[in-house]
Amino acid sequence: MIDRRDALKLALGSTAVALAAPALAQTKPRSKIVFLGTKGGPRVGIGASNPANLLVVNDTPIVIDCGMGVSRQLVRAGVPIPSIKYILISHHHSDHNLEYGNLFYNAWAAGLSTPIHSFGPKGLEAMTKTYWELNRFDVETRIEDEGRPDPRPLLIARDITDDGVVLQTPDVKVTAFRTPHPPITDNFAYKFETPDGVVVFSSDTAYNPKLAEFAEGADVLVHEAMYLPAVDRLVIKTKNGATLKKHLLASHTSTEDVGRIAAAAGVKVLALSHFVPGDDPEVSDDDWARDVKKHFAGRIVIAKDLMQLPLPV
Numbered sequence: 001m002i003d004r005r006d007a008l009k010l011a012l013g014s015t016a017v018a019l020a021a022p023a024l025a026q027t028k029p030r031s032k033i034v035f036l037g038t039k040g041g042p043r044v045g046i047g048a049s050n051p052a053n054l055l056v057v058n059d060t061p062i063v064i065d066c067g068m069g070v071s072r073q074l075v076r077a078g079v080p081i082p083s084i085k086y087i088l089i090s091h092h093h094s095d096h097n098l099e100y101g102n103l104f105y106n107a108w109a110a111g112l113s114t115p116i117h118s119f120g121p122k123g124l125e126a127m128t129k130t131y132w133e134l135n136r137f138d139v140e141t142r143i144e145d146e147g148r149p150d151p152r153p154l155l156i157a158r159d160i161t162d163d164g165v166v167l168q169t170p171d172v173k174v175t176a177f178r179t180p181h182p183p184i185t186d187n188f189a190y191k192f193e194t195p196d197g198v199v200v201f202s203s204d205t206a207y208n209p210k211l212a213e214f215a216e217g218a219d220v221l222v223h224e225a226m227y228l229p230a231v232d233r234l235v236i237k238t239k240n241g242a243t244l245k246k247h248l249l250a251s252h253t254s255t256e257d258v259g260r261i262a263a264a265a266g267v268k269v270l271a272l273s274h275f276v277p278g279d280d281p282e283v284s285d286d287d288w289a290r291d292v293k294k295h296f297a298g299r300i301v302i303a304k305d306l307m308q309l310p311l312p313v
């Protein structure tokens with residue numbers, strides 16, 4: 001005979017088994033980096049997409065930068081856009097913010113019902129307000145005509161004006177660090193401290209040894225990279241070549257200097273993304289890594305669109 005208490009125990013036992021099964025079956029990591037767009041610069045091409053990254057921490061998706069194509073790349077990566085919880089913009093060059101408002105709009109179009117918090121340098125709050133003015137006709141028509149919720153209260157933007165902690169949740173602490181990207185000074189690298197490791201995104205940056213201090217001991221440093229021989233080829237092809245070269249050299253970091261930063265910071269993995277130039281078929285992965293290796297002996301990842309880097313590394 002099984003009395004009620006035994007029956008309850010059995011029932012609880014079988015529940016426990018039922019709950020354990022999917023957990024055991026779940027071998028894919030709950031934290032990862034997904035490189036959504038790896039080509040530096042605002043020009044849209046048929047190759048790599050413009051700059052954007054995704055960091056998933058314990059199933060919480062965080063988008064870092066919104067270059068053109070970010071929404072499509074999220075869909076291609078199998079990430080439902082309405083699941084995004086946070087958006088961080090590093091600086092207000094268009095290859096990092098052009099699809100900011102539209103990414104949020106696309107989340108709304110796909111059924112968003114929970115808020116997305118966004119953070120970025122001064123101007124993000126104004127940009128958010130202006131976005132709703134730009135799209136007022138469509139948004140108000142759809143609310144009325146299709147019975148959708150008002151999206152405007154669901155995008156909560158905050159300007160970052162100084163270095164320091166910008167977000168802290170039980171899963172992740174995000175710290176901003178100003179780094180020079182002439183002529184832009186409101187430009188932030190971000191550090192994510194997670195249960196699965198520390199990840200730092202450099203933003204676009206001139207060679208900045210202080211960034212190595214900010215990234216010290218990180219598990220992964222995602223750093224922009226410029227390949228000088230290809231910049232010379234690019235400059236010859238471009239009408240505004242001389243001015244462009246001056247801008248690129250003053251505001252980005254050569255592969256050799258990226259190696260110096262990664263070595264000084266002592267990171268476990270260096271991932272190169274935001275390639276300058278990002279669409280020169282003559283530049284191979286070996287070219288990107290060669291001068292980095294002069295200084296950095298750790299693991300180097302040459303990012304490609306939609307490549308995933310599981311955490312911990």
Ligand SMILES: [Zn+2]
Nearest residue numbers: 040041095204
């Ligand atoms: Zn850029």
Ligand SMILES: [Zn+2]
Nearest residue numbers: 091093181204
């Ligand atoms: Zn930039």
